[in-house]
Amino acid sequence: MDYALDIFMIAVSGMLINNFVFYYFVGICPFIGVSRRVDMALGMGGAVTFVMSIAAFMAWAITTFLLVPGAPITRWVGSLFMPAAAAARIDLTILTYIVYIFVIAGSVQFVEMYVRKFNPRLYRSFGVFLPLITTNCAILFACLTIMSHIVGVENPSEIWGLGKSLTLAVFGGGGFTIAIVIMAGIREELDLCDIPVPFRGAPITLIVAGILALAFMGFAGVDAGLRQAISGG
Amino acid sequence: MTDQPTPLERLIQGVLPENPVFRQLLGLCPTLAVTAGLKPALTMGGAVAFVLLSANIIVSLIRNLLKPHLRIVVFTLTIATFVTITDRFLAAYMYTMSKTLGPYIPLIIVNCIIICRCEVCASRQSVFTAAADAVGQAAGFTLALAGIAFVRELLGTGMILEFKVLPSFWPSWVVMILPPGAFLTFGLLMGLINWFVAYRSRNRKPGGNT
Amino acid sequence: MVISDSRSKRRRLPQAWLVLVLAVGLGSALAAVHVTLSPVIAANRLNETLARIPALLEPKPDPAGGGRASSALKIEPRDVQVKKKDKTTFYKVYQVAREDHFLGWVVKAAGQGYADKIELLVGLDPGIKTITGLFILDQKETPGLGNKIITAAWRDQFAGKNAGQPLRLAKGDPGKHNAIDAISGATISSRSVTRIVNQVTRDLRGTLGTELGKPES
Numbered sequence: 001m002d003y004a005l006d007i008f009m010i011a012v013s014g015m016l017i018n019n020f021v022f023y024y025f026v027g028i029c030p031f032i033g034v035s036r037r038v039d040m041a042l043g044m045g046g047a048v049t050f051v052m053s054i055a056a057f058m059a060w061a062i063t064t065f066l067l068v069p070g071a072p073i074t075r076w077v078g079s080l081f082m083p084a085a086a087a088a089r090i091d092l093t094i095l096t097y098i099v100y101i102f103v104i105a106g107s108v109q110f111v112e113m114y115v116r117k118f119n120p121r122l123y124r125s126f127g128v129f130l131p132l133i134t135t136n137c138a139i140l141f142a143c144l145t146i147m148s149h150i151v152g153v154e155n156p157s158e159i160w161g162l163g164k165s166l167t168l169a170v171f172g173g174g175g176f177t178i179a180i181v182i183m184a185g186i187r188e189e190l191d192l193c194d195i196p197v198p199f200r201g202a203p204i205t206l207i208v209a210g211i212l213a214l215a216f217m218g219f220a221g222v223d224a225g226l227r228q229a230i231s232g233g
Numbered sequence: 234m235t236d237q238p239t240p241l242e243r244l245i246q247g248v249l250p251e252n253p254v255f256r257q258l259l260g261l262c263p264t265l266a267v268t269a270g271l272k273p274a275l276t277m278g279g280a281v282a283f284v285l286l287s288a289n290i291i292v293s294l295i296r297n298l299l300k301p302h303l304r305i306v307v308f309t310l311t312i313a314t315f316v317t318i319t320d321r322f323l324a325a326y327m328y329t330m331s332k333t334l335g336p337y338i339p340l341i342i343v344n345c346i347i348i349c350r351c352e353v354c355a356s357r358q359s360v361f362t363a364a365a366d367a368v369g370q371a372a373g374f375t376l377a378l379a380g381i382a383f384v385r386e387l388l389g390t391g392m393i394l395e396f397k398v399l400p401s402f403w404p405s406w407v408v409m410i411l412p413p414g415a416f417l418t419f420g421l422l423m424g425l426i427n428w429f430v431a432y433r434s435r436n437r438k439p440g441g442n443t
Numbered sequence: 444m445v446i447s448d449s450r451s452k453r454r455r456l457p458q459a460w461l462v463l464v465l466a467v468g469l470g471s472a473l474a475a476v477h478v479t480l481s482p483v484i485a486a487n488r489l490n491e492t493l494a495r496i497p498a499l500l501e502p503k504p505d506p507a508g509g510g511r512a513s514s515a516l517k518i519e520p521r522d523v524q525v526k527k528k529d530k531t532t533f534y535k536v537y538q539v540a541r542e543d544h545f546l547g548w549v550v551k552a553a554g555q556g557y558a559d560k561i562e563l564l565v566g567l568d569p570g571i572k573t574i575t576g577l578f579i580l581d582q583k584e585t586p587g588l589g590n591k592i593i594t595a596a597w598r599d600q601f602a603g604k605n606a607g608q609p610l611r612l613a614k615g616d617p618g619k620h621n622a623i624d625a626i627s628g629a630t631i632s633s634r635s636v637t638r639i640v641n642q643v644t645r646d647l648r649g650t651l652g653t654e655l656g657k658p659e660s
Contacts, residue, residue, distance in 0.1 A: 002530060018559075023412055025265040029345060032261070094321070094477040097339050098313040105309065135343045137262045144336045152488075155533045198428035199420075202258055206420030213413040220585070221557050221631060269586075298461050307465060314469040318476050325483040328491070332581075389586075407587040 005230055007167050013223050014171040020138050021179035022213040027138035031180055032205050034129065041184035043126035045177025047111075049170060051130075052139045054107045056169030059100055059143035060162055063150050067092045067099070093151050100143045108134050138176055142169050182212060240365035243354070247369025254377035255426050259345040264378060265415040266337050271394050274382035276330050278375030280323065280338060284315045285347050286367040292355040293363035299356060308351045309342075316341045346370060384418050385409045492537075492551060492564065492580070493518060499566030499576035500539055500547045516541050525646040532646060545569050548651055551580070554639035557631040559583040561592075565640055567606060571648045577601040577640065582632075589632030597626060597633075601640065606648070609641040 020026050027048070034044045065073050069091040078087030112130045116123045133139065145168060149160040186208055195204050238246065253259045260281070267273040288311050292299075299307060320338045323331040331338070341347065350370055355363040386392065389409030391399035408414045496518055519538045524531050535551040547569050553562040561584070566576035577598045584590050591597055600623050604610060612634050613622035625633035 025262050025412070025415065026340070028261040028265060029258075032258070091477075091481070094317060094473050097317050097320070097342060098310065101309055101313050101342050105305075135345055135348065137340050137343050140340060140343050141336060144339055148336070154535060157531070157533065196424075198431060199424040203420045203424035203427065206416050206423065210413045210416030210420060213411075213416055214408070217411065217413065224555050224557055224631060224635070227555055295461065295465070298458070300458050303458050303462060306462060310462075310465060310469060314473060317473060321476050321480045321484065325480040325487065328484075328487040405587060407585070410586050 003163075005227065007163060008230075009223055009227060010164055010167045011171040012226065014168050015175040015178070016216070017219040017223050019175045019179060019216050019219075020141065020172050021176055022209070022216040024141060026141040027136055027176050027180075030129075030132060030136060031176075031183060031209070032202055034132075034180065036184060036187055038181060038184045038188065041180045042177070044129045045173070045180050047126045047129050048133055048136060048138060048176055049173025051104070051107050051111055051133050052142050052173040053166060053169045054111065055100075055104045055139050056142050056146055056165050057162070058103045058107065060146055060150070060160070060165040062099055062103065063096065063147055067096055068151055069093075096147060096151070100140060100147075104139050104143070105134050138172070142172050145172075179212070183209065186212075237358070240362045243362060243366040244369035244372075247366065247371075248373045248376060251370075252373040252377055253346045253370050254374060255423055257346075257349075259349055260374060261419075262340055263337050263344065264381065265412075265419060267334055268378055268382040268385055268415060268418075269389070269410040270333075270386050271379065271382045273330065273333050274378040275375065276323070276327065277334060277337065278371070278378050280319045281341055281344065281346070281374055282368075282371035283319055284312060284341055285350060285371050286364060287315045288312050288347055288351055289355040289363040289367040290360055292351045293358060293360045296356045296358075304352070304356065308348055312347055312351070313342050346374060381415075381418055381422060384422070385414055389414060495564055495578045495580075496537060496539055496549050496566075499549050499564060499578060501575075516546070523647065523650060525650060527646075534643070534647065536647070536651065547575060548647075550643050550647060552639050552643045554635060554642065556582060556635040557584050557589050557629070561632075561635055561639065563636065563639060565601075565643050567644070567647070567651075571606050571644065571651055574601050574604045574606050574640065574644070577636075579636070584629070584632045588626070589629040591626045591629060592632050592636050597624075600624060606644040609645070610637050612637055 014020075018024060021028065021031055030044055030048075034040055065071050067074075070088050071092075074090050074092060075084070075087045078090050081087075108130055112123075115130075146160060146165045149158070149164070153159050183205070187205065190204065190208070199207075247253070251257060254261070254264050263277050263281075267277045288308070291311050292308065295307070316339060319341070320331070323334070323338060350366060354366045358366070383393065386394075386409075387398060388406045390405050391397060391401075391403045406414070409418065497516060517540045519540075521536045521538060523534045523536045525534065537549040537551075539546045539549060548567045548571070550565045550567065551562070552565060553560050555561075560581070561579065562581040564576075564578040564580060565574060566578075567573070568575055579593045579598070582590070582592065584592060601610075604623075605621055608621055611622050612625045612630070614625050614627075614630070623633065623637050
């Protein structure tokens with residue numbers, strides 16, 4: 001029951017309250033560049049969510065089983081060369097960022113290959129976004145958030161398992177999709193407006209994003225209230 | 234090769250005319266995230282400068298050995314290594330700042346500025362040129378970040394770097410240091426700069442005013 | 444076609460070597476950084492907490508104490524588990540003594556605030572009868588409003604309060620015995636901190652309070 005509550009809170013928080021675009025400022029480049037039409041925005045959002053989930057799964061798995069001190073695989077391999085106690089202390093977390101970025105690049109390649117082979121129609125609609133996603137901050141940010149809940153956490157009951165990590169990835173990507181689709185809808189209307197020349201393009205998009213961020217601030221504190229309402233505390 | 238800009242020209246270009254943030258629209262994530270205060274903005278500028286300079290120099294040194302299909306792997310590996318070094322260095326010697334900047338230091342790895350400069354400049358030019366380019370772009374980036382941070386911190390708290398600048402009757406516009414303030418400040422400043430650039434180029438035209 | 448194939452294969456070999464050499468070079472740089480800086484970082488993380496402890500237990504250092512430096516403090520960290528009906532809560536507790544004189548406890552606790560998790564340190568006297576101090580380690584509350592929980596002025600209210608009964612939030616008039624004045628415009632942040640402190644005193648009263656009189660071991 002407690003676990004379900006935690007998952008629910010991570011989902012709501014990742015999607016609305018701590019929205020990746022309007023609170024954490026990640027994924028801004030595609031947000032400004034790709035959000036011209038709603039269907040393109042939806043495609044981009046879907047692609048990002050999909051790749052984010054795969055990358056989050058791999059990031060969680062590699063961090064938990066390979067990188068942290070005391071990880072099973074590292075301990076087993078290490079125990080072949082050194083006493084078990086020393087093997088349990090091998091700390092590979094210095095390699096985290098390098099591993100993550102290659103995992104993300106690999107996930108993108110894998111998704112691109114798979115979609116191109118098995119669903120050419122889908123590939124035509126959002127395949128063009130896939131190479132852009134590798135440098136999308138949002139995916140690396142999701143992996144880093146998951147890492148921060150595994151590495152260096154003193155309380156073993158608070159270390160994130162696969163469920164919580166995937167929830168963050170899926171709902172974080174969903175929040176990104178919501179943001180980019182809303183933005184695309186607004187920009188489609190904005191194209192019909194008479195905007196002063198210096199503000200056309202990126203500046204007006206950023207100002208609109210600011211107003212949207214103001215709106216999303218309305219969600220602040222909802223998680224505290226929800227948690228209290230549900231757990232009756 | 235004679236029509237390529239000289240190293241000095243590259244350096245100066247990077248600061249304002251080809252500013253990575255306001256003109257090229259690269260590296261926007263940290264621009265919005267760390268500019269709530271002037272100190273985090275300057276620290277981030279310094280971190281990006283270190284990574285950009287190191288990556289440019291290394292890539293430029295091995296540019297003749299790089300073949301097209303390995304480029305991205307090599308760039309990514311180099312950049313990720315230097316970002317890790319920067320992150321650890323900050324955590325060791327500027328611990329509170331490292332906590333403030335949080336995940337935005339590792340996000341330098343996917344900062345488009347660095348990959349773009351490696352691709353466009355460092356993989357084709359000599360070490361000195363690449364270094365000059367890096368310094369120019371990093372200076373431009375830091376300037377942009379500092380500019381936005383200055384506005385946000387001043388209007389949001391009335392203070393700059395712990396010094397109270399505005400008189401005490403100033404009602405701090407808290408929204409400036411919150412996310413909406415980041416977007417609004419950045420958008421308005423960019424519009425201003427666009428207007429200024431258009432104004433300058435209008436005045437330089439032979440048939441224009443003055 | 445065959446010629447260009449073998450030529451391209453020959454070209455790929457030095458490139459594979461390039462990536463390998465680069466990886467080894469960068470890898471050793473990373474290893475060097477790791478070995479030199481990890482202890483510094485770990486010390487930073489620990490000191491963040493330890494540096495606060497003296498002020499939490501002795502808010503006004505005794506001027507007549509002469510040369511008793513805070514380096515004479517003996518701080519012993521312990522992990523305490525408090526089992527309740529359906530869940531177990533972990534607390535990091537620091538047992539603090541100076542020259543065989545048991546000064547008290549400092550407990551690191553966390554809880555949900557308005558925006559995100561709030562992490563704080565509570566100072567308690569040896570018998571868990573009085574709260575001696577409060578320090579906010581980590582918070583992400585609204586700047587300018589909920590943020591004010593980190594100010595010394597607000598936190599000092601907790602010093603000297605009775606740990607035997609739960610603290611209550613009073614708006615504007617903290618005249619009552621066990622009341623904390625909420626920050627105007629930041630009731631939820633104030634309430635969250637008070638709730639966390641109450642939880643600490645309630646959970647640890649039974650476990651640690653009975654350690655009174657036992658020699659620090």
